[in-house]
Amino acid sequence: MTGAGSSTVVTGIGRLVTCAGPDGDVPVTDRSVPAAERLGVREDAAVVLEAGAVAWVGPAGDAPAADRRVDVGGRAVVPGFVDSHSHLVHAGDRSAEFAARMAGEPYDGGGIGVSVAATRAASDDELRGLLAERVVAARALGTTTLEVKSGYGLTVEDEARALRLAGEVTAETTFLGAHVVPPEARADRGSYVDLVTGPMLAACAPHARWVDVFCEPNSPHAFTGEESRAVLVAGRDAGLGLRVHGNQLGPGPGARLAVELGAAAVDHCTFLSDDDVAALVDAADTTVATLLPGVEFSTRMPYPNARRLLDAGASVALASDCNPGTCNTSSMPFVLALAVRELRMTAAEALVAATVGGARALRREDVGRVAVGSRADLAVLEAPSHEHLAYRPGMPLARALDL
Numbered sequence: 001m002t003g004a005g006s007s008t009v010v011t012g013i014g015r016l017v018t019c020a021g022p023d024g025d026v027p028v029t030d031r032s033v034p035a036a037e038r039l040g041v042r043e044d045a046a047v048v049l050e051a052g053a054v055a056w057v058g059p060a061g062d063a064p065a066a067d068r069r070v071d072v073g074g075r076a077v078v079p080g081f082v083d084s085h086s087h088l089v090h091a092g093d094r095s096a097e098f099a100a101r102m103a104g105e106p107y108d109g110g111g112i113g114v115s116v117a118a119t120r121a122a123s124d125d126e127l128r129g130l131l132a133e134r135v136v137a138a139r140a141l142g143t144t145t146l147e148v149k150s151g152y153g154l155t156v157e158d159e160a161r162a163l164r165l166a167g168e169v170t171a172e173t174t175f176l177g178a179h180v181v182p183p184e185a186r187a188d189r190g191s192y193v194d195l196v197t198g199p200m201l202a203a204c205a206p207h208a209r210w211v212d213v214f215c216e217p218n219s220p221h222a223f224t225g226e227e228s229r230a231v232l233v234a235g236r237d238a239g240l241g242l243r244v245h246g247n248q249l250g251p252g253p254g255a256r257l258a259v260e261l262g263a264a265a266v267d268h269c270t271f272l273s274d275d276d277v278a279a280l281v282d283a284a285d286t287t288v289a290t291l292l293p294g295v296e297f298s299t300r301m302p303y304p305n306a307r308r309l310l311d312a313g314a315s316v317a318l319a320s321d322c323n324p325g326t327c328n329t330s331s332m333p334f335v336l337a338l339a340v341r342e343l344r345m346t347a348a349e350a351l352v353a354a355t356v357g358g359a360r361a362l363r364r365e366d367v368g369r370v371a372v373g374s375r376a377d378l379a380v381l382e383a384p385s386h387e388h389l390a391y392r393p394g395m396p397l398a399r400a401l402d403l
């Protein structure tokens with residue numbers, strides 16, 4: 001990151017994908033314009049960064065003088081990925097659960113209890129160290145904005161601790177005390193919902209920007225539509241923005257509840273009815289449908305239908321959902337490759353969904369694009385264009401530019 005006052009010109013950019021409009025100052029989310037045209041591509045470009053923000057964008061030959069010069073040697077540059085869904089505060093290992101799933105065992109959320117036990121037993125420093133490693137790994141693959149949830153503590157103290165730790169690495173912290181009903185509360189779910197919406201929310205709200213809930217009638221561990229509504233309304237009343245895990249394991253009320261309550265995003269969106277899609281289209285300026293194809297890769301569930309959402313005009317984001325149970329990777333390049341190969345998104349649509357889409361899912365205007373005034377969050381590709389992110393899956397092509 002450039003220091004206060006000093007400026008850096010990043011030049012030699014063979015292809016700059018700004019994901020911003022022609023005049024650069026607004027994110028282009030006009031879905032009537034084909035995504036490829038919305039990318040705002042500039043050849044032989046340069047960007048000047050100053051005081052943590054983009055100060056200038058244009059042809060390399062016209063770049064103003066700067067204190068420092070970084071030449072990326074003709075490589076492509078895209079906005080740093082905005083990963084709007086991750087569960088990075090956790091301890092423990094569930095590789096055996098993954099192996100069982102690959103042998104045919106379905107996912108139902110029950111394994112979350114394994115992560116809860118390991119996370120409760122971990123010290124602050126252990127969790128802090130694990131979280132730091134995961135943030136470094138995500139940045140090394142091009143992510144510059146990360147949302148980080150709690151959800152593996154499920155007690156007042158452990159959920160507040162998780163959010164304090166998450167707040168050390170990002171402002172996008174999400175209270176997910178309603179991840180599952182913990183084993184000790186299964187005999188009296190209502191008392192747990194009361195705990196989440198009462199003392200736990202009171203302790204966590206000061207450390208969270210968002211509240212989230214695993215709204216999933218197809219799992220005995222997750223929350224019903226009415227329980228989810230209670231959690232979200234309490235979170236909204238406490239001043240938090242709303243996010244929903246919805247329609248992941250089967251048809252359910254999550255997407256419609258997210259739209260009804262004005263949530264910023266409903267994530268998974270694997271099993272959507274026609275009415276769910278219609279509601280998401282009508283609410284495209286408010287509620288983003290976030291797709292998490294790494295989850296279906298790792299659970300062998302059917303992939304969400306991105307084409308149906310995109311072609312209908314819904315607002316779509318892509319995120320990693322990095323977590324120990326359903327998707328233990330924070331690689332946004334991997335997510336983009338899956339989005340193209342399995343969700344039939346174009347490379348342009350996938351890049352927009354992983355940058356501007358993620359920013360919209362966090363209601364951020366200052367990230368997800370390269371435009372004057374946006375954060376100085378660039379990802380340099382070891383490639384001539386963003387198409388290589390899908391063309392060369394699994395390769396370490398993207399890295400966040402650290403100055």
Ligand SMILES: N=CN[C@@H](CCC(=O)O)C(=O)O
Nearest residue numbers: 112214245321323324325326
């Ligand atoms: N489904 C709920 N939560 C995570 C999985 C958490 C876990 O299994 O540890 C998800 O988004 O897939």
Ligand SMILES: [Zn+2]
Nearest residue numbers: 085087245321
């Ligand atoms: Zn999740």
